[in-house]
Amino acid sequence: MMRVVRFELRRLWRSYLAGGLLLLTVLLTALFFWFAQVGVGQYRTQLLQDLESKDQSVGQEVNGLQFQIKQTDDAAVKKVLRAQLNLTSRTDDGIVAQIKAVKQRNSPAFIAGGLQVSRYGPQFNKTGAGNSAGWSDQQLLQQKQQYQTLQKEHQAFESPTVTMQAPGLLVNWQRLLASPLTLVLVILILSTLWVTAVFTANRQWMQLNVQPAWQWLAANWAVMSGIWLMMLLIANGCMFLFARFLGSPLLSGTISWTAVLPGSKLTYWQAWLLALGQSWVSFIGGYGVWLGLTQWIQRRRRG
Amino acid sequence: MILDINELSFGWRKQPVFNQANLQLKEPGLYGLVAPNGSGKSTLLNLITNLLKPQSGTIKIMDAPNSTRQVFEQVAFLQDNSVLYPYLTGREHLIFVAQMHQLPIQAIQPIADELEMTDYLARKTQKYSLGMKQRLLLAMALLVKRPLMLLDEPLNGLDPTSLQIVREALISTKEAGQTALISSHNLDELMRVTQDVFFIVDQHIEFYHLDAGDTAEARYNDLYVKKR
Numbered sequence: 001m002m003r004v005v006r007f008e009l010r011r012l013w014r015s016y017l018a019g020g021l022l023l024l025t026v027l028l029t030a031l032f033f034w035f036a037q038v039g040v041g042q043y044r045t046q047l048l049q050d051l052e053s054k055d056q057s058v059g060q061e062v063n064g065l066q067f068q069i070k071q072t073d074d075a076a077v078k079k080v081l082r083a084q085l086n087l088t089s090r091t092d093d094g095i096v097a098q099i100k101a102v103k104q105r106n107s108p109a110f111i112a113g114g115l116q117v118s119r120y121g122p123q124f125n126k127t128g129a130g131n132s133a134g135w136s137d138q139q140l141l142q143q144k145q146q147y148q149t150l151q152k153e154h155q156a157f158e159s160p161t162v163t164m165q166a167p168g169l170l171v172n173w174q175r176l177l178a179s180p181l182t183l184v185l186v187i188l189i190l191s192t193l194w195v196t197a198v199f200t201a202n203r204q205w206m207q208l209n210v211q212p213a214w215q216w217l218a219a220n221w222a223v224m225s226g227i228w229l230m231m232l233l234i235a236n237g238c239m240f241l242f243a244r245f246l247g248s249p250l251l252s253g254t255i256s257w258t259a260v261l262p263g264s265k266l267t268y269w270q271a272w273l274l275a276l277g278q279s280w281v282s283f284i285g286g287y288g289v290w291l292g293l294t295q296w297i298q299r300r301r302r303g
Numbered sequence: 304m305i306l307d308i309n310e311l312s313f314g315w316r317k318q319p320v321f322n323q324a325n326l327q328l329k330e331p332g333l334y335g336l337v338a339p340n341g342s343g344k345s346t347l348l349n350l351i352t353n354l355l356k357p358q359s360g361t362i363k364i365m366d367a368p369n370s371t372r373q374v375f376e377q378v379a380f381l382q383d384n385s386v387l388y389p390y391l392t393g394r395e396h397l398i399f400v401a402q403m404h405q406l407p408i409q410a411i412q413p414i415a416d417e418l419e420m421t422d423y424l425a426r427k428t429q430k431y432s433l434g435m436k437q438r439l440l441l442a443m444a445l446l447v448k449r450p451l452m453l454l455d456e457p458l459n460g461l462d463p464t465s466l467q468i469v470r471e472a473l474i475s476t477k478e479a480g481q482t483a484l485i486s487s488h489n490l491d492e493l494m495r496v497t498q499d500v501f502f503i504v505d506q507h508i509e510f511y512h513l514d515a516g517d518t519a520e521a522r523y524n525d526l527y528v529k530k531r
Binding site (some may be wrong): 004005007010011014015016149197200201202204205207208210211212213 | 348352354371372374375378380382383385386387388390395399400402403404427473
């Protein structure tokens with residue numbers, strides 16, 4: 001069996017498929033990193049636009065309240081309006097602090113500003129003016145919990161979907177490599193060596209020289225499963241190096257592998273390992289089914 | 304019995320190739336297999352080696368059914384050169400064959416020397432000429448030293464020097480007590496190594512021992528050309 005495995009490895013090497021796969025792995029990794037880089041830039045711009053839009057809404061609310069205070073002579077109404085103005089101003093201060101933090105690329109200041117918004121936002125909502133800022137109590141509560149965790153664990157603020165920080169980037173990359181569509185494409189590409197032999201006269205030569213015949217299929221399965229694992233490790237290794245040397249945070253600071261991945265109960269490390277395992281195990285199963293299917297088709301054609 | 308084909312029938316869809324054909328090889332030696340193009344020479348060799356399944360009839364090699372295991376242990380098959388991997392070298396092909404048949408790698412060199420192919424063994428087969436490929440295929444068949452050799456057009460594309468080398472190699476196998484069934488269109492060359500020839504005629508296999516004065520070409524003309 002090991003001799004057939006070595007032969008399949010030799011075929012892989014000699015046919016230049018191994019070199020092609022290595023090149024493809026590095027190129028696709030670089031491409032994904034570039035997409036992430038563009039995505040982070042776009043997210044930062046979007047974040048700033050959202051904050052400025054909220055600042056504008058809340059600022060109008062502040063001006064309105066100031067105008068109403070000037071207009072009214074009723075001391076009781078004035079007192080209520082002043083209290084509302086106080087809440088609205090504090091909320092706006094938080095937003096302004098966040099805008100400044102984004103411009104200065106300062107993650108701790110952004111989180112602090114966000115916490116201030118989360119603290120005064122719900123009370124501001126009760127005044128009935130909160131709708132203009134476009135947030136709900138539920139959103140503010142989630143934001144508060146997330147920012148408190150980040151602050152407590154000294155983690156940087158990053159987009160949950162696109163980041164250039166190694167832990168988040170590798171989780172996103174590995175999840176893409178575990179997606180069904182990616183795996184189908186990978187199976188088709190990696191089975192080139194098998195398909196080009198099993199549907200040509202090469203199959204006859206193998207059948208006459210490999211006994212028992214199932215060893216060829218098993219050897220190809222084992223080799224390609226190993227190759228996919230290697231490709232995964234190379235892809236993740238390259239991505240780690242890209243993130244380490246070319247990546248930049250959304251604002252500032254870093255995120256840790258042991259931090260909890262937003263929206264899940266897993267740490268970044270656990271989420272990455274899980275996606276890696278899913279990708280490999282799914283490939284092994286899918287590739288085995290594909291080999292069996294192609295062999296069945298080939299036998300039907302022959303029959 | 305080295306090879307026993309009994310009541311063999313086989314066809315491609317609506318085109319019958321063999322209809323209750325029989326062939327027996329009892330004594331070791333060299334045997335020719337002759338027929339016009341498309342009459343079933345390669346098909347017969349593929350049926351013997353279990354690459355194709357007969358519709359009816361039996362094929363036995365060394366008194367046992369031609370299972371893939373039996374073929375692996377008893378038969379060396381020189382196939383069409385399309386079986387070669389173009390991106391592998393001749394040596395890599397030979398090493399794989401040697402390894403799969405539990406032979407020492409050192410067994411390759413004497414055969415490579417005998418067939419005068421040492422110079423180009425390290426080159427990829429995609430760079431081989433037709434004659435070089437034929438010699439490599441023959442080397443693979445000779446390497447495994449099986450009692451029965453099936454050679455599908457081994458003389459195709461060979462220059463006079465190569466023909467002489469292959470002829471000598473075939474005669475050596477006969478002297479070593481092996482049996483070879485050689486399909487060929489090169490009747491003159493075939494006559495130089497054997498007078499025992501099987502002809503495929505009307506979906507049957509007929510055996511002729513060609514005596515002195517009788518040639519394969521004359522017999523071929525009798526069987527195929529004059530019939531038309």
